[in-house]
Amino acid sequence: MAVVLLVTPRTNEAADWARLLRARIHDLDFRVHPDSGEAGEVEIVLAWKPPHGLLARFPRLRLICSLGMGVDHLLDDPDLPRSVPIVRLVDSNMIEQMSEYALYAVLHFHRRFDVYERFQRERRWQELPLPHTRSRRVGVMGMGATGEDCAHKLAALGFAVFGWSRTPKRVPGITCLHGADGLTVFLAQSDILVICLPLTRATAGILNERTLRALPQGSYVVNMARGGLVIEKDLLASLDSGHIAGAFLDVTEEEPLPADHPLWTHPNVRLTPHIAGLTNPQTAVEPIAENIRRLRAGEPLHDLVDPALGY
């Protein structure tokens, strides 16, 4: 028997997960937290934001599958069992969703839809200058599966796309920079910055007063990764000064964003409630079931997390 425990606040998806996994694992024993049954029987956990300490309670746990693309929601558990492998969710459907979000947000600023929205409210029929797409530099920060897909789709529209990552990458058609030295050069040419980084010890607060200042005057920031990557008070200050002309944010330091937070009403901020990529059991089940099969067959796992790197 494969004893699989689902741990998620989205309990309405439990029946879908049960059905989809059962169609792929013939000897499945599927359980839903908090009805985990005998703790010693749980072998595999599928988890999104599990309560701290929960995963340490399963002595025979062999695999933790993240139900989100990031794993910061797992690694921030101080009692996480360090010997159990964790796999990220890499779902091409979610990556496509993230790229849709990035294209929309980049076009929002590139084509001045933020200003035209205001013009409509003012019943103002007025054309604004339109820079060439080829002269608009878009910086994609984080060149993992999501960043690379975004970069390709932005480049296909004609934008001048740059990528930045921790380690060197070669991506056809994209100018890639890396590491601390590359970061300042990268930021200085990002007219529109799209953040696709994982949240780790190394990336927390990577967009702060100093790095925001390194962006061009009048540039734009799109964050569809994690709120903790951006120091919000620094972002608000650069928006207020006009150094940053606009921000399009799907994630915030605290989620849901508190009702009295200034980001809700800032005139140059567009906010969405962490919907850039939504885990869909229909498509996410494939990479998850494949990793469960690999675990049981003793084959190497896909998308294994390096806990030291945090992704």
Next chain:
Amino acid sequence: MAVVLLVTPRTNEAADWARLLRARIHDLDFRVHPDSGEAGEVEIVLAWKPPHGLLARFPRLRLICSLGMGVDHLLDDPDLPRSVPIVRLVDSNMIEQMSEYALYAVLHFHRRFDVYERFQRERRWQELPLPHTRSRRVGVMGMGATGEDCAHKLAALGFAVFGWSRTPKRVPGITCLHGADGLTVFLAQSDILVICLPLTRATAGILNERTLRALPQGSYVVNMARGGLVIEKDLLASLDSGHIAGAFLDVTEEEPLPADHPLWTHPNVRLTPHIAGLTNPQTAVEPIAENIRRLRAGEPLHDLVDPALGY
């Protein structure tokens, strides 16, 4: 000497046109309306919305170059000299701009950014269901150079793209329908309709009470072509009934849109002031200069308009 007359309300672009044409035509005599000089000398006109009757005043006119992609602004002149060839402007830079607009408008509705905008005003952090991109059917109405580029770029994002045109077309990756019979089938599967048609006698008012009703319940309309293609009172009625869930309009029957027009304030309408594609002399000069060269060399013209078809 090549005597070229520029006729446009955008007189601030005259110096650019002069410089760009001079670099390509060594014996250019460049004039700007209303300073057209001796009428019998004018051979070539570059025109955007010329005053009715003006073009008939040049007895030796040999070529009319449209400064917009459409030519309805020329053909609606009852005194237009019928024997003079007219060429459309087909500028890849403008086509790319149009596709950017189409992608933004389609993603706006597909990803519910219209609703999330309202949620932000209400300080509401709430996720909405997200349909698969592959199950979202986008109908591109008009498969000329612009429609085809839009269709390809939408298909590259994973949308189920359909095309419709007057005559049969074959476009790889796109299901193409045509003619009056194809129209009803096409409309019935357009969850999001993107209008890329020229405005002609055959297409004026093509989106009306009857054809809007043929669209699926809760569908969306994007018009970035010409206002005259859509009967605005019928569109407003279908928006009010909820049959059409939203409209994204770059063009209106009357431009600029009168300040008291209900489209300005309809909650499900996004309006922009005819900016989807802007003629840029820097890039538009290439196809125009090439047609002038062809005219003078006695070679066949590119993008010649058939006045009977109206495009």
